[in-house]
Amino acid sequence: MQLENRTAIITGGAGSLGLATARLFLEEGARVVLVDRDEALLEEARASLDKERVLCIAADVSLEADTRRYVAACLSRFGSIDILFSNAGNFGEVRPIAEYSDAVFDAVLAVHVKGAYLAAKHASPHMREGGSIVITSSVAATRGDAGVYAYITAKHAQTGLMRCLAKELAPRGIRVNTIHPGPLDNAFQRDVEAGIGRELGIDGGEMFDRLIPLGRHGSVGEVARSVLYLASDAASFTTGTMLMVDGGMSI
Template identity: 45%
Template sequence: MEIKGKFAVITGGSGGIGLETAKLFFKEGAAGVAIVDYSKEGLQEAKESLMGNNALFIEADVSKAEEVKKFIDESMKAFGRIDVLFLNAGVEGVVKPMIEYPEEKFDQVIGVNVKGVWLGMKYGFPALKQGGGGSVIITSSVAGLRGTAQVSAYVASKHATIGLMRTGALEGAPDNIRVNSIHPSPVDNRMMRSLEDGFAPGAGEAVKEGFTKMIPLGRYADNDDIAQMALFLASDRSKFITGATMVVDGGFTA
């Protein structure tokens, strides 16, 4: 029971990684988990999937300050404290060269992936402090550690989360708030299907095969691979780890 009695908030909570992490958190003893997502349909599916657990479901856009404040406040009202804040919400944008990249898409990616993380810590830190500290976990990507052509907004956003994570780790430390980021290789879920098709419309399987060949362990990550790292960072086993970039990539960046 790695996180027995802890209360967690997960943004992007109805997506592949978010929902898998919520299930794992409950399995490992979480007392309550708030599932935050922009998608009404996704929240309904998550509600059905997590039936019987102490889960809270909140519709919110993480790029808007008033909505971030709302889900933090609602979680505190329901649970009394927050021990784990998993800032997992993210969007991939589109696949296009920089000179063709739509400005509105760039703004959307930065708004969700960067501003959403910043707002999460801005409003989440005081809640974590009230409970004596806790763990903030940020979903970044191997795209935050290297460049990839044609996904400039996504790559820029994932590099930016590292800066926010490191700053958060320094600012949170006096209040026993740890902040770390997870950097997955391609994960076998909806986002990668979108990117694969973006790189080669109608030939996504060939793109997947190419990416797979670049991973020494010979496969994409699955949602559970990332959830297991989130569990470790949420648990007391990582109590002396903060400011770290935790790579879960099957050797992709080796």
């Protein structure tokens, strides 16, 4: 029971990685607040989880008012915050720079970067000593690919945010790290691969498998276990780091 009597906020909580992490946190004794914009998916998640230890909040992580609201709801229900898993994300599109949509670029940075910033801004003042913030970045934060302007820019930006937070919050014993999944076998990644495949005229899934030294996509369960490590006391001396869970793709 690595997280017994601890409270975790998970944004993007109704998606595959958020929900897999929530289930694992619950198994380890945590109380969990799931935050997601998709109310239907949140309702499905609520129905499958321990209602005594789970709170579901529909919110847009890019809006300050919504962020204040889900933080306040967490404190009202559970009284404390120990873990913030800033996991909400969107992909955008794959286009040449001259054709890239400004609106799409702004929307992707709003969720990944401003969303993580607002979550830390409003949750960290209430976090207990020894807490943990984990931000879902990506192997994309270690590379550049033509056409993936919003997503890759956002993922690089999250690592800068993480490093600033790690410096500021260290005196309170709060650790801040980013986790960097490679391609996962989930709907989000399949959408990414479909977009890249259309733009390049290839099979996006096969392309990624060739780029991964372990030769396969990862599972959300594998990444969730790595998030648990960063959230738990097992990582008590780990802060300001980029944990790669990418099958070697960043080598």
